[in-house]
Amino acid sequence: MVKIRPASGGGKIVEVEPERLPRWVANFATRNGGIASHHAEGDAWTIESNEGTSASVVWTLAGGLPAGWLLDDDPLKAAEHLRDYALEPRRIAVLLARKGAYSVGIIVDGRVTVSKTDTAYVQGKTKAGGQSQQRFARRREGQAHAAEKRARDAVVAVLGNADFDALVTGGPVEGILEDPRLAKLKPAIHFGDIAEPKQALLTENAYRAIGFAIRIA
Template sequence: MVKARPAAGGGRWVEISPERLRGWLDGFYGRHDGATEEGLLLTGVSNGDTARLHPPPGLADVAHVDALLSGLTRPPRIGLLLARKGAVAVGVAAGVDLVKSKVERFYVQGRTAAGGWSQQRYARRRTNQTAAAAQDAADIAARVLLPYVPGTPTEPADAIAALVCGGDRSMVEAVLADRRLQPLVPLRHPHLLEVPEPRLAVLQEAAVTARRVRIHLLP
């Protein structure tokens, strides 16, 4: 699967499923009469167009195209944390398959149009409900993900190589602020997935999305 969208600062982002990457690379070479490779940066011979490949989570250490293609054939396990104020979905994915997951919904009161004292009271209640939801989400993340942190008693092959987050950034940050989850912070991938309110189907789709190779194309 190939998805494209404009990139801030110019060019565009393309997301390629691992199974299609080799064919996409062949197409880039063909359209540009060949290309030079410098690490994960391709430069077209005919016009200087560039394509910088960004490996998916868990393969951040690959340094060149051949290593990336090899790594994609053995996808590492990753952790998933999708959070919004009304729900959280947490899972461990091996390839596109969830080996463990938990989804929970929370009640957080919507905004009110009332003014004055009543509005302040509703705002405080909403803040308290959001904090409680973040705490409950952290409890779930601890139960599901911490057994898979590298160095824990789990089998080394079962450990996650990266943590992929998605949803509302402020809610994700609130969940990961829990002291118990600090071992997950170094594993966090910088790209935040755009997802709707977390459900099991959304978590399953996130496992697929997280595997894609992101490519920044210029021009």
Template sequence: MSTNRPAAGGGREIIVTVQRFGKWIDGFDTRHTVTGATLGLSGLRVTAEDGSLAVCELPLWGGGPSTPPEGDTRDLIDAFAEQALKPYRVGVLLARRRGFAVGVFTGDRLTESKVDSSYVQSRTAAGGWSQQRYARRRGNQAAHAAGKAADTVHRLLATNIDDLAAVVTAGDRAAVDAILADPRLAVLTDKLAPPHIGDIGEPKLATLKELPKKFWTVRIHLTEPPD
């Protein structure tokens, strides 16, 4: 998976899977000629002869090492690439109105999971008392579904939070927020890895297994001098 789009404030936002990062940085060197690199809390910054700058971040790493390593440019780039490929243990919550999926990955391998569905009534066009009755029923169903999902998130993720490098969320943001509002899940807050993944299918096992292609990535902000 790769993404290349305009970035807020200028430049390009490029997202590549960790497996493709080495190839991408080699291509950057070929096009621009790398002259330096720094590796620290802000991630990896790679500068080039023509003034181009690539700021590379690994969301699952939490921003960088506590003690930046020493070495020449190639050593620092290799250290970042090696860290990107580390098989992090990551918790995942995927939720939509009609169901949820919770999983734990080691690298891109799903090691634990629970997928479930709940009935939540669709909105109705009826008015007056009927509309209010449907709204109450729908709200009760949604609350029950969120509580059921929260139980699973607590069991699989919250109770093992110290073993997780990060927690990734996906699906419908309102549904995810409703689940995470459970007080037992407050321990997940500091490990939530941005961004929330909205462009994902229904909470099924097959969808869950494909998610590492979207979260096990390197995010690159590339700025280049004008032509």
């Protein structure tokens, strides 16, 4: 499913699944009077239309971009090269976290090979005052600390000695990754807008990570 969001500074960003990139480029050309030029610069492939609209294509999984973005004189062929590159087999680790919940695993060829998922209760904030508020705050802090410890131990168990090509994270994972045992883990891409962590979301976010983010201006 294509996701669209506003881009900082104007325009919009469209997230396109890897298989759909060639069709998206063809539709962009049709909607904007054809493609005048295209080139790779830095981490983006920029397409300029005859009507002045530009599309800056970035591979979401930023590490390991191919030299020259595998470009071809024909922009549709270039899009096909990029699609094929994005769909090459990879081992992708995914770590998702949200208040008291986590899911961590490794996805190979769209299949979860190993994972751990758990949800723990963490009390919400209370409007009570005085000693009651302090008591609730201490309880909430203790629950959050225990949940984070379980998440850290799970990530160590699943990813600590595992081999993978990239780590994708989602949600507030900073506290988990502060664990000294996880010092080697460096996220290649982070998504802030995730739902409740579940095993099914591991595959969904791994797939999202190999897609393309296109800024239209």
